Amino acid sequence: MPYDFISLDKLEKTGIIRLQRPAALNALNHQMIKELEQAFMEWEADENVRVVIITGEKNFAAGADINDMLDFDPEQARAFSFHQCFAQIEAFPKPVLAAISGFALGGGLELALACDWRIADKTARLGLPEINLGIFPGAGGTLRLPRLIGAARAKEMIFSGRPINAQKALEYGLINELADDALAEAIQTAEMLASKPPIALKLAKQCINQAFDIDGMKANHFELIAWASCFATRDQKEGMKAFIEKRKPEFTGT
Numbered sequence: 001m002p003y004d005f006i007s008l009d010k011l012e013k014t015g016i017i018r019l020q021r022p023a024a025l026n027a028l029n030h031q032m033i034k035e036l037e038q039a040f041m042e043w044e045a046d047e048n049v050r051v052v053i054i055t056g057e058k059n060f061a062a063g064a065d066i067n068d069m070l071d072f073d074p075e076q077a078r079a080f081s082f083h084q085c086f087a088q089i090e091a092f093p094k095p096v097l098a099a100i101s102g103f104a105l106g107g108g109l110e111l112a113l114a115c116d117w118r119i120a121d122k123t124a125r126l127g128l129p130e131i132n133l134g135i136f137p138g139a140g141g142t143l144r145l146p147r148l149i150g151a152a153r154a155k156e157m158i159f160s161g162r163p164i165n166a167q168k169a170l171e172y173g174l175i176n177e178l179a180d181d182a183l184a185e186a187i188q189t190a191e192m193l194a195s196k197p198p199i200a201l202k203l204a205k206q207c208i209n210q211a212f213d214i215d216g217m218k219a220n221h222f223e224l225i226a227w228a229s230c231f232a233t234r235d236q237k238e239g240m241k242a243f244i245e246k247r248k249p250e251f252t253g254t
């Protein structure tokens with residue numbers, strides 16, 4: 001499928017998605033969201049892609065496209081929603097990193113929140129300014145932000161609409177790392193993750209994601225079943241054998 005608003009690259013086993021609508025600071029429109037869904041679908045099935053990075057050229061994304069939303073009624077707003085796409089990214093069975101420069105606002109920050117790992121540089125401005133438009137974050141922000149940084153700080157960001165810089169985002173736990181070059185650092189992190197056993201990574205991600213949504217007993221049980229199933233993989237044998245033989249493991253995803 002040809003892409004108009006994103007571009008896809010592969011670097012070794014890392015897939016890189018660049019948001020590409022620079023004239024609108026990468027504001028997310030319907031087509032862009034559909035393109036993201038398509039890209040993630042393609043790379044889910046691609047064994048050569050073990051990790052995905054989402055980034056933007058100068059800016060990450062300044063939110064949903066306000067021009068598109070102006071005259072929406074509630075029905076149209078529901079149809080425009082990014083929920084499905086961001087849930088797909090959150091549940092993607094491989095690690096997804098956000099490399100953030102410049103603005104990550106509104107739906108742009110919510111896209112980064114759906115990722116597993118966020119790396120920003122010092123140009124980053126992260127915020128949920130929707131309140132200033134007469135709405136509030138509607139692409140998972142009210143759920144994912146408080147889980148990540150706690151309700152008090154999430155309310156501060158959502159009620160005030162004020163963006164924060166990368167240093168504060170690091171202090172809040174909103175980003176994992178503050179780097180000189182967000183994309184370069186994300187590529188290094190992706191290479192490290194690409195060397196890990198893919199099935200164990202996938203199961204660990206599922207366990208962590210599900211733990212928020214199911215009760216503790218079920219989460220424990222789910223973890224046990226998933227953990228035990230690792231022992232059906234070649235990678236488990238390889239990882240433990242390599243430890244005993246004092247060498248680096250070679251994981252194949254089998």
Ligand code: CAA
Nearest residue numbers: 023024025027062063064065066067106107129137138139
């Ligand atoms: N939607 C549509 N266009 C946008 C946009 C957005 N979210 N953000 C920026 N743009 C456009 C601007 O309209 C402008 O276009 P023109 O050159 O054609 O006028 C261009 O990008 C450059 O923007 P600015 O001139 O405003 O650049 P700036 O450096 O002065 O300001 C900014 C940058 C502070 C990010 C400012 O653009 C801004 O406040 N943008 C809106 C941020 C926002 O409110 N995001 C939330 C959107 S709602 C949402 O995301 C809903 C949800 O929960 C899913």
